[in-house]
Amino acid sequence: MIRKAKKFYEGYKKTKITLEQLKKANNLKGNLGEIGNKFALLVRMMRANLKGEFEISTADKLKIVGAIVYVITTIDAVPDVIPVLGFGDDIGVVAYVIGKLGKLIKEYEEFERVRRNEEKDKNVDFDNLKVVNEI
Numbered sequence: 001m002i003r004k005a006k007k008f009y010e011g012y013k014k015t016k017i018t019l020e021q022l023k024k025a026n027n028l029k030g031n032l033g034e035i036g037n038k039f040a041l042l043v044r045m046m047r048a049n050l051k052g053e054f055e056i057s058t059a060d061k062l063k064i065v066g067a068i069v070y071v072i073t074t075i076d077a078v079p080d081v082i083p084v085l086g087f088g089d090d091i092g093v094v095a096y097v098i099g100k101l102g103k104l105i106k107e108y109e110e111f112e113r114v115r116r117n118e119e120k121d122k123n124v125d126f127d128n129l130k131v132v133n134e135i
């Protein structure tokens with residue numbers, strides 16, 4: 001990570017993040033190219049943490065918050081108003097954080113998978129289940 005980007009990132013890690021900022025961050029994922037989906041996962045992780053649904057250590061939370069605030073803030077190493085290059089540093093910061101959180105990301109992906117399955121089960125009326133097509 002270039003020195004200037006790292007300086008901003010370290011400062012942004014101390015920022016408190018709100019659900020409104022997470023919403024804004026999620027809307028910016030398209031600007032991050034291929035890494036946008038992983039960035040959206042970081043946003044969902046923080047949202048779940050703020051709601052008390054998923055536990056994240058303080059150290060990992062600081063990394064995630066730093067990356068999210070770096071992306072949503074227009075003042076960083078390369079201003080986002082510069083076409084193409086403006087989001088290049090954002091992509092670098094997000095990639096750096098994703099690289100540091102591999103295990104936590106896998107745990108969160110499993111958390112989401114389990115939660116999706118539980119939601120599916122809630123929508124099934126097992127008392128009135130019928131076989132539709134028997135072969």
